[in-house]
Amino acid sequence: xRLAIFCSGNGSxxxxxxxxxxxxxxxxxxxxxxxxQPGAFALKRAKQEGIKSVAVERKNFKNKEDFEAEIxxxxxxxxxxxxxxxxxxxxxxxxxxxxxxxxxxxxxxALLPAFKGTRAIKDAWDYGAKVTGVSVHFVDKEMxxxxxxxxxxxxxxxxxxxxxxxxxxxQVEHKLYPRAVKLFVAGKLxxxxxxxxxx
Ligand code: GAR
Numbered sequence: 001x002r003l004a005i006f007c008s009g010n011g012s013x014x015x016x017x018x019x020x021x022x023x024x025x026x027x028x029x030x031x032x033x034x035x036x037q038p039g040a041f042a043l044k045r046a047k048q049e050g051i052k053s054v055a056v057e058r059k060n061f062k063n064k065e066d067f068e069a070e071i072x073x074x075x076x077x078x079x080x081x082x083x084x085x086x087x088x089x090x091x092x093x094x095x096x097x098x099x100x101x102x103x104x105x106x107x108x109x110a111l112l113p114a115f116k117g118t119r120a121i122k123d124a125w126d127y128g129a130k131v132t133g134v135s136v137h138f139v140d141k142e143m144x145x146x147x148x149x150x151x152x153x154x155x156x157x158x159x160x161x162x163x164x165x166x167x168x169x170x171q172v173e174h175k176l177y178p179r180a181v182k183l184f185v186a187g188k189l190x191x192x193x194x195x196x197x198x199x
Pocket of ligand 1: 007008009010011012013014086087088089107108109117118119120144170173
């Protein structure tokens with residue numbers, strides 16, 4: 001299976017997925033890293049790994065439909081079977097979702113449905129939550145909303161700083177996302193309404 005990973009920034013989850021597919025005997029390869037940010041560090045990671053990368057900037061298109069039409073063109077060129085959003089800070093539009101139904105995953109640094117949005121770690125920290133975590137889910141047309149595949153809790157300790165909490169969350173992400181990808185590639189995920197059955 002040919003994978004595309006979408007990133008807007010650092011790309012540490014991109015790296016974790018790439019590394020896990022290298023290390024294990026999984027019939028899947030990351031063949032494309034797509035970013036909406038031409039300065040994203042993920043571009044350097046892709047180059048380092050010898051993985052094709054492309055920057056598609058929203059500002060170069062007159063509307064979201066045209067922007068996503070270009071993204072779809074890039075995906076079709078590479079015959080992509082699974083898209084992983086990994087710190088891709090944009091709401092995926094209906095055109096892209098229709099084109100890849102049940103084939104787009106996202107990782108979110110909180111236990112959904114709590115703390116949706118782009119500042120989930122800070123929001124959980126500011127709120128004074130005692131437990132937060134990581135969710136990997138299928139993408140639907142609402143933000144941070146689709147059926148949940150895997151979740152793992154992360155305790156917020158009294159002596160944590162926002163930074164130390166973020167580091168622990170990222171450590172969990174780097175294990176959880178590759179696990180979810182592996183389940184998808186093995187055909188073990190069945191969507192039943194809001195539920196994901198792992199078979
Ligand atoms: C990750 O923590 C990911 O869960 C989060 O952005 C970070 C990207 O890090 N995504 C969201 O907040 C989406 N709502 P990375 O670029 O190092 O993988």
